[in-house]
């Protein structure tokens with residue numbers, strides 16, 4: 001699908017995630033891709049680099065935008081068809097960006113986790129539903145794909161599914177400064193599971209898991225993601241959990257300290273710097289992303305795993321697929337929701353992930369019969 005006269009603005013566009021998204025979009029669309037951040041010079045440099053890459057069909061440009069400036073964030077959707085958010089936004093910035101998107105009939109895709117985000121969208125629901133804009137939240141890989149994977153697994157089940165256990169791991173030394181802030185910020189989301197209601201589990205509730213896709217073995221702790229909150233109800237599950245591995249043993253220890261508040265005497269920036277340097281220093285290959293969902297039901301047990309060998313490419317793929325759908329005006333109605341809610345209606349979504357390099361494994365146990373698929 002080619003969209004020569006369309007334009008996509010990527011906020012945080014020359015950061016680690018933003019640049020990965022821009023790179024992939026440049027290979028999939030023919031329109032303008034504008035890289036935005038506070039430094040015009042950095043944006044231009046990255047745009048020039050991307051313009052020179054082989055196989056590029058899009059045209060890259062740069063803009064200086066400070067998302068902390070209310071007027072700039074409100075005005076930035078002007079002339080854009082889609083705004084992609086790949087940098088942290090405050091609550092007021094999200095509100096202003098929503099208003100800007102609506103005023104300019106632009107769509108919105110956001111890959112950044114933010115516990116306050118859903119509340120902002122809920123408070124602006126009437127305005128959004130009366131608009132022409134579509135708002136897709138947490139549309140990266142992790143967060144992003146877990147909510148879709150659980151729905152996908154349940155959707156194809158025969159009989160009732162009572163329980164889903166998910167496992168996730170990502171490894172990369174390319175995680176940016178903004179990404180590290182969000183990982184540390186998510187420490188308080190550790191320890192949550194759904195047992196007929198979300199409950200906080202004990203500090204020693206851990207599992208040891210071997211991951212597919214060559215990502216090795218690791219200790220995992222249960223985590224809560226905003227996109228998962230309403231999922232057990234929607235899928236009528238009694239039990240749901242998402243056990244996540246860390247990056248390396250030192251960052252795992254820092255996350256535990258963060259969760260228990262033991263390093264509260266240091267500023268957030270000092271803790272972020274410590275996490276960033278230990279991430280760089282101690283995270284070793286293999287790199288990539290692996291997500292597994294296992295379901296148990298009254299008729300069958302099923303397991304699906306997906307993954308990619310490069311974390312930021314994996315992040316960019318769902319974002320770029322969704323951006324292309326929005327540009328192509330694929331009949332998606334105005335509103336807001338998490339990635340899993342939007343793409344559950346796209347029966348080709350898994351094929352699209354695979355076309356861009358995701359691997360996929362599936363197995364099902366039904367009575368005495370086991371079937372397996374590797375793709």
Ligand SMILES: NC(=O)c1ccc[n+]([C@@H]2O[C@H](COP(=O)([O-])OP(=O)(O)OC[C@H]3O[C@@H](n4cnc5c(N)ncnc54)[C@H](OP(=O)(O)O)[C@@H]3O)[C@@H](O)[C@H]2O)c1
Nearest residue numbers: 012015016017037038067087140141142176177178179182
């Ligand atoms: N869902 C997923 O799978 C997924 C995966 C990876 C990352 N992420 C999220 O993506 C976000 C970015 O992570 P990252 O690793 O790419 O971080 P990063 O490399 O530090 O990139 C952040 C970008 O945001 C820009 N930025 C920061 N403050 C800004 C401001 N006030 N106005 C405009 N631009 C600003 C930075 O440029 P300047 O400082 O020069 O302005 C930089 O280009 C994080 O929220 C992370 O959690 C999500």
